[in-house]
Amino acid sequence: MTRVIALFGALSLTLACESSGSSSSNGDSTDAADATDGTDGTDASDTADATDGSDATDSTDVTDGSDVSDVTDSTDATDGADVTDGSDVSDATDGSDVTDGSDVTDGSDGAEGLDTHDGTDASDGSDGSDGTDGGGTFCGGFAGIKCAGGEFCDYSLDAQCGAGDMGGICQPIPHACDANYVATCGCDGVIYSNPCEANAKGVAVAPKWFCPAPEGEPCGGKGNPQCGDGLFCDFPLEQICGAADGSGLCQKVPEACDLNLDPVCGCNGVTYDNACFANAAGVAVATPEWCKGGTIGQACGGWTGKKCGEGEFCKYDANQLCGAAETPGVCESTGELVCPQVTEPVCGCDGMDYDNECLANTAGTSVSFFGTCDEGPPVGSVACGGWLGNTCTDSEYCAYQPGEYCGAADASSVCMPKPEACDDVKMPVCGCDGQTYENECKANAAGTGLVDYGACTM
Structure with missing residues (x-):
């Protein structure tokens, strides 16, 4: 009788230990089988041990014959085998809850280190590296x-x-x-x-x-960068030194040239002994011959800012606004023209009236617009802003639209009359002066183009 009481006491102590071990897992649902494993009264917990994914590596639970056979043992509560065979004691202390990794790495417990490496708090970027908490303003x-x-x-x-x-x-x-x-x-x-x-x-x-373009990258023309140090923009002959937005490629400036005499005309209107000497001066070749009259056929005006030689003028197309639209013209001779005797008034880029376009060209100027200078150019034909910085009259505004960045990056626009009256429609816009206006018309009436539709965000 004394022995039975002692054994019953040992079993109670085992149950208390296992119950204590279970409560320390703080929510480890897969280890609940271990917490109740020592009871073996219903022994369902031992069956769970055999299939418990978190104890899959626990050889003690899986191979413990006494636990498996306990499933059919209706007297487990007093079964000396369970009390003394150590298999149930080993369940509480066999390390399945400590070393099998289910508590340390399964991420289900609050204190096993999941916050530092399971990717949910620190390294998944949700607290800083993906910008969802930081940035966004x-x-x-x-x-x-x-x-x-x-x-x-x-x-x-x-x-x-x-x-x-x-x-x-x-x-x-x-x-x-x-x-x-x-x-x-x-x-x-x-x-x-x-x-x-x-x-x-x-x-x-x-x-x-x-940024300056490196060797082999496009250069010249509108929208392309200039070449970096030690490089020059080499235009193919058909690109006419970048006229009409033709582009070239950045090439290294030669360090030495031979003395062969094979004259070329450089894009700067200077004749060189050969192409290498032109390139060594940082200049592309315009024509493979002596320069004729200086710069005939070469790009001029516009974004190039180049002048034509004596006896030449910079010929612009009618839509090039005398170069104010940043598109270059081409140098032509003034001395080879025979003009017809017709009257079709034009206003020259020099601000003078001529009876026709040919007479303007003979005088060394291109045409600004058709009609007399006093009549003024057609609405929307005078360029403003951009790198030239041309301004409009007091009764006009430079009509920048969203995407033209109010003249930044050399973007230009055209002068338009300021509206004299506007309605009260509320369609806010942000003006180039940084002010929000009730609608586009009211911004234009104030003499400003648009940054964007919608209120200014600064």
Whole structure:
């Protein structure tokens, strides 16, 4: 009798230990089988041990013959085999809850380290690296709004690094970048190995023309960058030195040339002994012969700013607005023209009236518009803004539209009359002066073009 009482006491102690071990798992639902495993009264828990995924590596539970056979043992509560065979004691202490990894790595307990490596709190980016908590606020614009520490102002390519009051969005500065090489121009004018490297320096990605072009890259023409140090823009002969937005390729400036005499005319109107000497001067070849009268056939005016030689004039097409639209003309001779005796008045680019276009050209000027200068140009035919900085009259405004960035990046527009009356329709727009107007008409009446539709965001 004394022995039975002692054995019953030992069993009670075992049950208490296993119950204590179960409560420390804090919600480990797959280890509940172990917590009740010592009872063996109904022995369903032992069956769960045999199939418990979290104890799948626990050889003690799976191979323990005494536990498996207990399933049919209706007297487990007093079965000395369960009390003394150690198999149930080993369930409580066999380490299945400590070393089988179910508590440490299954992520279901509150204190096993899941917050530092299971990817839900620290390294999955939801708290900082993907920008969902950090970043997302407006930056840049006329107000020059700065981002918080550890962030940079990220502009879209259309925003051109904040030109014309275009804003960006604050984004977290990346801490690690891959090694892929994709030459990238930054808003600081520096070329980076890829966009991430630019962002890691706190710099947004810029359109390619913000940075000097490297060797072999397009140059010249509208929208292309200039070449970097030690390079020149080499135009094919058919591109006429970049006239009509023709582009070339950046090439290295030769360091030495032979003395062969094979004269060429450079794009600067200078004759060189051969093409190498022209290139060594940083000049592409215009024609493979002596320059005729200086610069005939070469690009002039517009974005090039080049002048024609003596006895020549810069011939623009009628829609080129005397070069104010940034498109170059071509140098032509004034001395080889025979003009008809017809009267079709034109206003020359020199502001003088001529009876016809040919007579204007003979006088060394291209045509600004058809009609007399006193009549004035047709509405919308006078360029404004852009790199020339032309301004409109007091009764006009420079009619920039969204996407033209109010003249930033050399974009130009045309002068339009200010409206004299506007309705009260509420369709807010942001003007080039940084002010929000009730509608487009009221912005134009105030003498300003548009940054964008909608209220200003600065």
